[in-house]
Amino acid sequence: MEIGRSIQRVDAFDKVTGRARFTDDLCPRPILEARILHSTIANGWVKSMDVSRAQALPGVVKVLTCFDVPPHQYPTPGHPWSVEEAHQDVSDRRLLNQRVRIYGDDIAAVVAEDALTARRALGLIQVEYEEYPPVLTPAAALAEGTPPLHEEYPGNVLKRHTAEIPLPESDFKCAEDVLTFPGYHQFRGHYETQQVQHCHMEPPISYAYAEGERICVVTSTQIPHIVRRVVGQALGIPWGRVRVVKPYIGGGFGNKQEVLYEPLNAWLCAQAGGRPVRLEVSREETFQNTRSRHPISFDVRAAVDGDGYLMARECVAVSNQGGYASHGHAIVSNAVTGFRQTYLDQLAHRSDAWTVYTNIATPGAMRGYGIPQANFALECMMEDIALQYGLDPLAFRLQNLMPQGYVDPLNGIVCHSTGARECVEKGRHFIHWDELRAKYQNQTGPVRRGVGMAVFSYKTGVWPISLETSSARVVLNQDGTVQLQLGATEIGQGGDTVFSQMAAQAIGIPTEDVHIVSTQDTDTAPFDTGAYASRQTYVTGHAIKKAGLQFRDKVLEYARELLPGGEKLDIQGRNVVDGASGEVLLPLAELALTAFYSFGHSEHLTAEATSQCRDNTFSFGCCFAEIEVDIPVGKIKVLNIVNVHDSGKLINPKLAEAQVHGGMSMGLGYALSEEMKYDPKTGRLLNGNLLDYKMPTALDHPELHALFVETEDPSGPFGNKALGEPPAIPVAPAVRNALLHATGVAVNTLPLSPQRLVEAFREGGLLE
């Protein structure tokens, strides 16, 4: 079995030694350097620009402004193209924007012989603006008289949609009736999440050069094939004239599931006569101009019957979309969907989701895609209901969990397997839940302790909301090993390692004999939409399995030519064997040499297959956290924390554990300290750098514990399901619930920062 082995990462040695080559390592030098001029207003128009002094600076090749760019708009999110126009992504930006919608909007660019000259030239550009007051909240954006950010959206609502699951036969006519039924416990809550940034180690970087009539962009992206398409759209050239190369990347977390600066880089290259142009994005620009996690506010309601069953829930979610559509309405839509799932409503559920344009830095995809936000609301609510109505919060959750066989009434996704209950039991045992819940009752004094928990479910990939399609190619080498080539991307998560294990498993060879092509070059890599939605082990896994089995069949077909009479052949280890007895009949290395070089029948054995994945499944998990809170200083210390995950069969348990660790760390930052803050007067981001933005370090963490409940999901290619994003989801509500347990104070807004806690403790009467 190659699946289930904790083999070392295939890229471990190269990454540890610094040998692995990232975009900037590949970049030819010398190269033209491009830098971007950002607006110094958050809302308004560029009236005019004087670039004469910049253009005159020696070493400046080109100065280009928002008045020079092609007049059409293009979309940026990393979604599969939709053949139906109604489902296509929102095209609401140009390569450079005359209409300024965020502080620091891209309004001009300089291409120069070196970076210093480019930067100096930026300082020589004079801009005249027409300025409007910054609009930073959905409330302000929706207020009457607020000028629209995009003329296509007069009220600043990018999209709103409501959904209500059909009621079963009952006396109730609609969800509202259930929610207001006096016979049920009624609950209302308001929860808010903040805007945070991905903080991947490597900021976005790319370089572009012309090849004949084509443009090649080498870039740090999660979605090379989608970048290819969007560059084509943005420049208005046929998509086949674009080539995208994706080397190793230093993290993405969803930020690089967006086509950020590749189109501008490609265009600047074309404007510079096709000479190679490098476009580096600073950390500050990464905060301001790339993407972030949406701040979403939730107004929720629930009705619970006397036996503690959820009868109905309602979720009204308002998402702050910032200046540009990015992933559009998809994220808040996913949030309200995620809010609906995990638990079962016996009767009714309704949701109302808003996506509102404002002038904050544009949020987009980030690990969890709306679910960390929704899960915060959901799991705070579950805790608050339990507290309000005297239910045991753990038992209340278990009692309402989505059962195996559950079918989402709106999108049809089926719960093919669930280890949710076992996860909760495992976490309960690990954290000593029952003892600590009792022990930490009725504390007094300035320092108190508490334990909290949160449960989550998470879809695997995007079907049936969007298309799931992936291809894989397997090529026999002359020594009997294989090359595995994918469009799916290694983005630091260990994808290449588990893909190799999957191919080995399907073919029947050791993983050591699978050489994965880590770099995607859209000219030759099979198509795959890329790394997002925790989809790759599931969706791409199916493609690898299909191609691997086809390859195996081709190898055995060729082997039959050499081994007449051998009907039940199989591949085991490095050999063709008798399937019944296991007897070694032919080493693969010998078969390979014959297949390549035989005068009788030379054939270069390869297999390439597309798998369109038409299924989805839920993975589950929970977090249990034990905290200590210093009330006077508002400081939470996490004493012990464990995530327990049901992600189906684990392809590589050690890597799975590492994935959970990373997600828990991200969850702790989300819970405790991270938040993008704006100057309300100018709309300028105040802490867009890693000094002022408080991302936790290893020193801020307790030991992170990751446990698993392995189920065998029947829909997964190898029994597996989503693991990439889930670890980040349940941490914040678990910590918030532990705080509630410790202090009795419900803090409903993230992060649980000292300032916010002190205010809450004052309000709650714990502090003067």
Add this chain to the structure above:
Amino acid sequence: MEIGRSIQRVDAFDKVTGRARFTDDLCPRPILEARILHSTIANGWVKSMDVSRAQALPGVVKVLTCFDVPPHQYPTPGHPWSVEEAHQDVSDRRLLNQRVRIYGDDIAAVVAEDALTARRALGLIQVEYEEYPPVLTPAAALAEGTPPLHEEYPGNVLKRHTAEIPLPESDFKCAEDVLTFPGYHQFRGHYETQQVQHCHMEPPISYAYAEGERICVVTSTQIPHIVRRVVGQALGIPWGRVRVVKPYIGGGFGNKQEVLYEPLNAWLCAQAGGRPVRLEVSREETFQNTRSRHPISFDVRAAVDGDGYLMARECVAVSNQGGYASHGHAIVSNAVTGFRQTYLDQLAHRSDAWTVYTNIATPGAMRGYGIPQANFALECMMEDIALQYGLDPLAFRLQNLMPQGYVDPLNGIVCHSTGARECVEKGRHFIHWDELRAKYQNQTGPVRRGVGMAVFSYKTGVWPISLETSSARVVLNQDGTVQLQLGATEIGQGGDTVFSQMAAQAIGIPTEDVHIVSTQDTDTAPFDTGAYASRQTYVTGHAIKKAGLQFRDKVLEYARELLPGGEKLDIQGRNVVDGASGEVLLPLAELALTAFYSFGHSEHLTAEATSQCRDNTFSFGCCFAEIEVDIPVGKIKVLNIVNVHDSGKLINPKLAEAQVHGGMSMGLGYALSEEMKYDPKTGRLLNGNLLDYKMPTALDHPELHALFVETEDPSGPFGNKALGEPPAIPVAPAVRNALLHATGVAVNTLPLSPQRLVEAFREGGLLE
């Protein structure tokens, strides 16, 4: 029709503007620099080496000597691997050699932080030799008592083989009987060719770096997949652990059909801990240490009957192999085979071919692979027979030409098509043969003129002597264009352009919609043995056609899902059309979007196919040259020259013409000025640089004329056959025969340099 169009080269713009990226353009900087220490003796042993001072030089990373390399030998020629050990290439060298066999042999290498340091370190290495006298000629090598260069070959004969075609029923018992039959005109001749170098613009260069447990070599090669194998052999590692990348290259002409310094570079990289190492080979090293054209001496005999029919011929060829086997016996073997072909012997033919080790710089593959040498002997002989027996040299040739349907009695190659006769007639007409032959009779004075001609035939690829196998892959892009990916290599000859035309033709789309992947990366490129033997348009052409048609079928199969009832679909232009009416039914761009993104059936359409070519065919041609010779100074001026070629159907006539021009230039250098010369005392190459080695420039040339006779070869994928090497073949004998016509002096040794001509004119009584 995409075939037969003189479209612009697909790489024209990039190459003209300097945008095209060659190996050194891709090389990361800074990088470790490797340089090689070459022996200062031609024959002997390295007894000991003191590297302590070199190793102590600051900036030196490693000094490695012939005492450090792996103890096994490996082969270097660019041949497909043979699964039979007897047919495998000769393994007679190590990465660095203790046994010195040429002046300048590779005996040590330095890896340093920069090139200057590397070079300085070389100067600090002290070497103690045991020296033997240099052995520069086969005669000296074969002389009794000459110590063997390779202990496995005690008499210095790498290989000798004799062949005799079976006699038809007749009174003769063997070829010797026919050759000595008094009823026939008997002829004996001795012809000698010199050693020349390819002089490609870009000397060999490579850089190597480690990727995990694998080594990647980026190199200027004609044969990336073979380099992959040989690096594996040389380092003793599995071949799948080697990756080879071939960017644009600045010419090869056969020299880069050999695995020259890639194994050493890969090994030095491994010894330097996997850090990237660059190995540049200077022009001087290119002359001394890479390959060259074999000097071959020919002793020939012929018997001609009274009607001017060749009854029998004999060819004894002795090839000077220099210090290492390189392509081994294959080249002289091809030479005697080529000598046998072109003309038909009515009764008998015998050959005796020798490959002898000496201490000259090692010859290997070079455009024509033994045939320029053999054709010089053959066409001098034909001219000399005609002169000796009063035959018209043109009519004599035509009368004996290989007819269509000819089957080579030894290797079975069939003449599927021949335009040889038409070529001769076309050249005769162009040069005004009959007038000039008459006009230039009986000249006197110091400056005289003459016209000469030569005819040749040339095989297309290597089947059935060796394996012919090639794969191609076609991938649909999102805009309905395609990517074409091959293992076959563009080496400056225009391969990428004609491959694109072939794919377009097979699929039914415009060539503009075929994007060829020019760089071969052995991790992802389909397998192909590479650019040699004028094989690619023929052998790879079949693979392209096969993959293209498979791709077309897949596209039409998908189209049928969208166009129910459409049974006779076809692809024309950029559309799926009704095959009968030509009515446009579906743009390919629309089909592509649907195939990629349809919820109903998403499939990424690709096709990949291997074609094992089990046929061969002859191309033909001739050269007619008019010259003027200044007898006192021994200087030939070519007044007019034309090559006429039958290469079957021309894929791109303009490119074909350019190919012929290049070959004619190479032929003129071969005829008149080029020759590698050695110091007989030391064995040192005296003119191994482009100042002392006299390669002609455009200023030394007359206008070069290229004409074609287009046949439709039934075995070629598009009616086409060999064109790559042939243009270089007939020039030298045509010029030599023109000289004979002008002066009556037969100069039988190349080049026809002033020194040699003056000596010959003295001997012939034209000069005192």
